[in-house]
Amino acid sequence: MEEKRTYPQGIKWTRQRKDVYDVLESASEPLSAVQIYNHIEKHPAEGNYAISTIYRILTTFEEQGMITKTTWLGDDSCVYELKRNSHTHYAVCLSCHKRIPLHDCPFEHMHDQSHEEEELQAGGFTVTGHKLELYGYCSTCNFHKA
Amino acid sequence: MEEKRTYPQGIKWTRQRKDVYDVLESASEPLSAVQIYNHIEKHPAEGNYAISTIYRILTTFEEQGMITKTTWLGDDSCVYELKRNSHTHYAVCLSCHKRIPLHDCPFEHMHDQSHEEEELQAGGFTVTGHKLELYGYCSTCNFHKA
DNA sequence: ATGCAAATGCAACTCATTTGCATCTAGTTT
């Protein structure tokens, strides 16, 4: 049942940290601290969890550069996801907040023709990533408006 | 002193709403409800303001499609800005949260070659806008890291 | 000028996130 796993180095790997890491690793989209908390509560391996611990762990992971913290457009709470080699952008419905994943990152086709990044680099800014969201109205909400 | 101004139609234009609108119009970047509140408090034209009124007004403006509500990457509170004919994207420093405005929108050069938008439209989704942020580390924070 | 639906001020409330502090534990040292 218990698998032997290896975790990134550099920090103390407590049971709680492993659990949070595992949840993030198996997640297919960014999760909020509360979602992670609930996810772990469903598999009460042992002992209690404090929601504050989840927040502290997420802060630590972020400082380690292991995860990314963002928010959904139109939503208030923060969501976290493991840094992976690929990323996904979404189209967000301004009315019902449904999110539709985009097939690929439009940004990748244009790195060469954008002078923006060059200019930033020239100014000493190191670009490590980007965040892109399209927004508008989904088919359902379009329909109900008419 | 008092200028005669015209405001968009469709809603009741109270003193408070005019004040919020004026602040947003003269702002060069998105502002939070609290920033707007403080801005107005500095010019105590008459009477008191309730922060809740600011929030309600901003919600109304958003429903009217007059303003856009977003958040800064890495920050928690919401910021609002008047919808104008042009928009600005930023590069955000993950360390000190400094924001560097980009000269133009990289997205505009690529509308034609992206299939994403077409696919969304085909699925009934109406794209009305987008949000883009680059992130990384500014020259100062790069320096202090080394 | 009058009347009323809509807007505001105020205070209490929600909910995500943070913090102080006593206790516990991973990982190292002996």
Next chain:
DNA sequence: AAACTAGATGCAAATGAGTTGCATTTGCAT
């Protein structure tokens, strides 16, 4: 393997952005 300790956790109370109920006020249409 037991001891040690810096750092991690649980708990409960605090914070801060944003919301809501309700009595009062005010645009603006008549």
